[in-house]
Amino acid sequence: MTLALFRAATQCCFRISRSSEGLKSFTRKTLPIILGGSTTLCLVGFNLRNVKAEAPSKREKEILPSRVVEAKSEKLSSTDPSNDHPFPWIKFLGYITPHFHYLICAVCSAIAVAYFNIKIPLLLGDIVNVVSSYISETVLSEMRHDNFLREMKEPTLSMIKFYAAQSICTIAYIYSLACLGERMAASLRKDLFNSIICQDIAFFDEHKTGEIVSRLSADVQEFKSSFKLVISQGLRSSAQASGCIVSMYMISPQMTSAMGVIVPTVILGGTYIGSYLRVLSKKAQAQVAKATAVGEECISNIRTVRGFAMEDAEMELYSREVDKTRDFNEALGLGIGVFQGASNFFLNSIVLGTITYGGYLMSDDNLNPGQLMSFLVSVQTIQRSITQVSLLFGHLVKGMASGSRIFEYIEKVPLIPISGGVKIPYHSFFGDVEFKNITFSYPTRPEQAVLKDFSLRIPPSKTVALVGTSGGGKTTIAALLERFYDINGGGSLEIDGINIRDLDPSWLRGSAIGYINQEPVLFATSVIENIRYGRPNATDNEVYEAAKAAHVDDFVRTFPDGYSTILGERGVTVSGGQKQRIAIARALLKNPPILILDEATSALDAESERIVQEALDKLSKGRTSLVIAHRLSTIKNADVIAVIDKGVMAEIGTHAALKRKGGIYSRLIEQQEFRE
Template identity: 60%
Template sequence: MATFIQGKEGRQFSSDMRAPVVRLLGMYSLQSVFTFIYIYLLSSVGERIAASMRKDLFASIMRQDMSFFDRHRTGEIVNRLTSDIQEFKSSFKLCISQGLRSTAQIVGCAVSLFIISPQMTAGMMVVIPAVIVTGTLIGSVLRKMSKQAQEQAARATSVSDEAISNIRTVRAFAMERKECELFNQQIEESRKLNETLGLGIGLFQAGTNIFLNGVVLATLCAGGYLLSLGQLSSGDLMAFLVAAQTIQRSLTQLSLLFGQVVRGLAAGGRVFEYLNMEPTMPLFGGLNIPFHSLLANVVFRDVTFSYPSRPSQIVLQHFDLELPAGKTVAIVGSSGSGKSTVAALLERFYDVDKGCISIDGVDIRNLDPSWLRGKAIGFINQEPVLFATSVMENIRYGRPDATDHEVIAAAKMANADEFITAFPNGYSTVVGERGVTVSGGQKQRIAIARALLKNPSILILDEATSALDASSEQLVQKALDNVTRGRTVLIIAHRLSTVQNADVIVVLNDGVIVETGTHSSLVKKRGFYWNLIKEQQKAEQTRGTA
């Protein structure tokens, strides 16, 4: 280059520069290609890992027992599906990209250090393991702090999720300020934990920097001493120092990654906590009773049960009940007497603690749960949930392979076809989240159609009309009268007027059957059932005069 500047051999500039320029362009192009491959592969691997974890985690959550959902709030579960996996993915990408580069530099420079001066390298190898052990111990403490901080963040998310999903209830009771105070309290607690975690990570990184700078200073002192003894040349000292500084920079980058590693490990630990959780009750596997031989005779024999979340409180004790095939059995009683628990046990949302429940003589614990819930039993509760999709798809949820004609036929049986076809878009009408755009009676009839679509042999009605007004109740009751014929029906009722035509009425009190009979026979006894009727009549008269 100096020759060209001085004007010598200027005509050869192009020919002389062509080869190095081409080599440099080739190297730059190769670097660009490898950079593209590296970034694309890292992004692809990270996204695939995150997607796989999300799918596996959601599948694991769907397999869990009902007691799992009793113990964990929705917001906490959703937080692990979203925030925790996102945190793990970000940490994975960052640690791989910067961690591999820094690790490669450390290994390469460490080899160079050993070649230049085995004595000084050996001295460094004495100090570094002690520092690594100390850092590992501090790291375990910081990981625990990070896990606590993320759990607190999940609790804050749960509060917000609960308030937003139940905004109508919040608004109805003017509890906006209270919900804000509760959310602020959780956020403040989360802030404190994260600030403490930041303090710990900051102290760790500050200590790391002191150590790394101390290594450079020790290198200068030891190298100068060896230089004075003639055991090391000045060039070797400079090379050793440059390699040590490269290691220092790489270790500094690794120390900066430490905080991200802590958060990523904590997030991954929370995700794998759910992934490794095995349910006690399988979703699939077991016996199926052929439809042509299914009589649907249900027997509860000496059943004792308490909820897993409240093991000390016995809900049902030595409970015996038979639901004869094709008959309607109603269970009545005061609130908290265990009526809905009977329905939950028949659906096998929970397993009994003692005794057994059988269908046609087969213990339901030996039956395939997916067949039991998906085909044998139809369940309609007080507040059915509709999904934010069309009316057609909400009904088809009862049997995903059903044709449009079968869906419409089920809607007609449930007295729902008339109001559905009156909608501007008919069966394609979107009902909104949780069915907020349809009335209570309409929502209930859609739920009845959904249950009917799978043509169940056993029908459970858990206070299916108690939340409706008189006119809606009449329409829904007419639909229920149509669909209960020829089926084994279990009615959980609060309004006693809806069970007067039942074949058998069972009165529950504190988990124990105290009376059994027909409406007329129980009224003549003037016992628990008669007192319940009197109390309801008195309450209705009080509401009427108010």
């Protein structure tokens, strides 16, 4: 469009030149400028691809599963200050400092590229002056062809040298930024992952897995890409624009002063739009994370979805979450289109004004064609730089939004530390556990007390079983013993007379306590490595001994690859009973003084239960054991049975004593015998 305006203006001036000597002079002097302008003047369009915004849906709620309705009704308030985590510039600089030499190299190379981009238009002006001198009829009749080549040789060779140097410096600064960006992203990703896995269990209760994974993958990638692009393009554009302004002032102070009125207007407008886009972009990324969480939850639970024939409902849920972003991106596109149109108008006005005012100065012999050509190319360079900066606003605000989300997790300090505290020596560790008047509620439901003034003592080397209806607080007791949560409503939990808050959590979970639940998690690695997870420094022979004691060896030997057999994700390639036996072998290898069994056999068939129960009996021998049981027949021989009802201790005693009492425990036995 710029080139078309230029040609139209030139042709119009040429047609009317017969009636105006001044305009005839102007046309004759500006005509050679087409030679250079037609190959350099261009506009770069505003990039709309990566700008996203969250939008409330206008559709009415349909009858969908409660999880779907809940997800649909969540709002991302753009005015809620609690959702806006400021970008920590000082922390960010800490990730740049170790790789500062790459940044210095990139800056120097980018400045060199900008310098060459400034010098090239000036050399181009010299070439245009040589060419324009040969357009004159007088010169053509007196000068010979070899003179033209001789005059063109020096500026042409200089241009080639500058082009070569520019290419080398471009390679240097792009490679330096690539190294800087990748190393910074690697450090960020490591620190983010380290911070995530060190968070309290309550953190994972509050955040969906898909949202966490989105920050670990998509946000880090977006931040890295935006950082590299903003630094490379922003640095080069800023240096080029600054240098071109100096060159323009040296060529024509009058035209440069006129330019100083329009350019700041465009920059201020872009800055305002950028600040607005940052808010929208962060909310959009939160919406994307929510959609990712919905998809991840569906895929990870695909068997449940398939079992209840809920594919259509899940597809509808995911579609609606994606549509929120799509619908408002279209609306946002209209606003950006208006901004782009206004920007193009101002930028094209700069070129048109330069041609008009420059032609006026040429008609008064205050400017020659080469100077006007150099000025126009400098204007075009500034124009392109401003356009690039406008493009970078979208990347900048999105990158800062991603960075804020990343650093929000990195800076999050867990309430329960991973390590640090008292470690009881193994030879003096008895395993005496006592719950004292504990009242507890989950952080996600602080108004609902799960345990109320609960007290229980588990003597050393004894087995205490917890029974009761679902939701009574049995698993919560086990979670407190593992210190997955801290007691928040009063009371204390002591092990060998030491408050659990004073013990080293890493030692407590890694050495003191073994935990086996109803559905133990296995990793997508070999059988031997899954067992060795209980004690990473264990030898192969120690693993084999633990496997034999847990009846794992019986079925593993039937696998083609034996202990090297790779299990599927979460151990889907083995049965429930086999998973339980592998988990028991893992606990045996760990050899913990305290053992927690959370309904370890409730989901097994009779034969698998018999085998697993036999392994559990071996595992529990000589250890302080807390057993949470659903099948009451498995805990008849427990030293103490505690009945938990709605968070309180309802009954306590042996199997025989509680059965004779005729209370809750007796009724539970009768109900279970009736069902069987």
